[in-house]
Amino acid sequence: MSEAADAATTDPSGERAVLRTDGVTKRFGGLTAVDDVDVEVSEGEIVGLIGPNGAGKSTLFNCITGTLDADEGHVYLRDEEVTDWPEYKIARAGLGRMFQETRIFGDMTVRKNLLLAAQEGGDDVSSLLRRPDDSLVGRADELLAYVDLDGLADVRAGRLSFGQQKLIEFSMALMADPEILLMDEPAGGINPSMIGNLIEYIRTANVDEEATIFLIEHNMDFVMEIADRIYVLAHGERIAEGTPEEIQNDQRVLDAYLGRE
Numbered sequence: 001m002s003e004a005a006d007a008a009t010t011d012p013s014g015e016r017a018v019l020r021t022d023g024v025t026k027r028f029g030g031l032t033a034v035d036d037v038d039v040e041v042s043e044g045e046i047v048g049l050i051g052p053n054g055a056g057k058s059t060l061f062n063c064i065t066g067t068l069d070a071d072e073g074h075v076y077l078r079d080e081e082v083t084d085w086p087e088y089k090i091a092r093a094g095l096g097r098m099f100q101e102t103r104i105f106g107d108m109t110v111r112k113n114l115l116l117a118a119q120e121g122g123d124d125v126s127s128l129l130r131r132p133d134d135s136l137v138g139r140a141d142e143l144l145a146y147v148d149l150d151g152l153a154d155v156r157a158g159r160l161s162f163g164q165q166k167l168i169e170f171s172m173a174l175m176a177d178p179e180i181l182l183m184d185e186p187a188g189g190i191n192p193s194m195i196g197n198l199i200e201y202i203r204t205a206n207v208d209e210e211a212t213i214f215l216i217e218h219n220m221d222f223v224m225e226i227a228d229r230i231y232v233l234a235h236g237e238r239i240a241e242g243t244p245e246e247i248q249n250d251q252r253v254l255d256a257y258l259g260r261e
């Protein structure tokens with residue numbers, strides 16, 4: 001194992017790092033959208049990524065998932081450097097992603113959506129046509145029960161509310177048993193009355209499913225409540241890292257949100 005790969009597996013506290021970026025930089029023409037950013041997410045953590053509009057959060061996520069190629073820097077998933085890997089290969093290696101807008105098939109039942117999500121990572125297309133085995137169906141129903149939607153397994157997914165569809169997406173992401181799940185504004189567009197439930201569901205998945213989660217979020221109450229640690233970006237740079245309490249009291253963070261340089 002190379003020194004770099006070795007360093008990717010263990011952080012200074014001895015926790016196992018599931019994801020690590022080292023000096024990731026992404027430019028769009030003359031604009032440096034992500035500037036030399038290091039982040040690390042350890043097994044079992046829920047880590048938040050915040051920052052004002054245009055700070056570079058989505059761009060960093062896209063460099064991690066392989067949607068964009070970083071201009072500089074390295075991305076490690078567990079022991080493996082995945083920097084130049086194509087997106088599908090990074091996904092197969094265990095990086096799950098949940099988007100802001102939902103990507104479910106509205107004409108299919110909720111359960112079928114989950115079964116498809118499990119098979120997406122499969123090696124051959126024919127797996128999509130085969131009858132899913134019972135264990136997969138059981139798993140789908142189990143994950144739907146987590147988000148209190150087991151009663152809707154046979155309903156067409158398109159008939160559900162946006163908030164319910166987001167919960168289905170969350171279950172779909174867990175079907176693939178990801179090493180780490182990147183969530184892009186999970187609370188975005190969700191009815192405020194459901195936010196408490198969402199926090200509960202993500203926490204349950206974190207504890208019961210040992211799901212490691214890295215999430216972008218604009219809803220401060222949500223992220224402060226759910227995250228173990230938070231990274232803050234501004235103008236592409238990482239300006240702070242710490243517990244929610246530390247971040248809330250960090251003058252650089254307050255200044256960045258107020259638009260002070």
Ligand SMILES: Nc1ncnc2c1ncn2[C@@H]1O[C@H](COP(=O)(O)OP(=O)(O)OP(=O)(O)O)[C@@H](O)[C@H]1O
Pocket residue numbers: 028031033051052053054055056057058059060
């Ligand atoms: N494909 C692109 N081409 C050119 N510029 C881009 C592209 N994608 C993002 N940018 C720019 O890079 C900077 C970072 O954008 P990014 O979307 O990563 O920020 P963000 O923190 O996710 O913002 P928001 O919270 O508003 O979604 C912005 O100035 C944005 O305009």
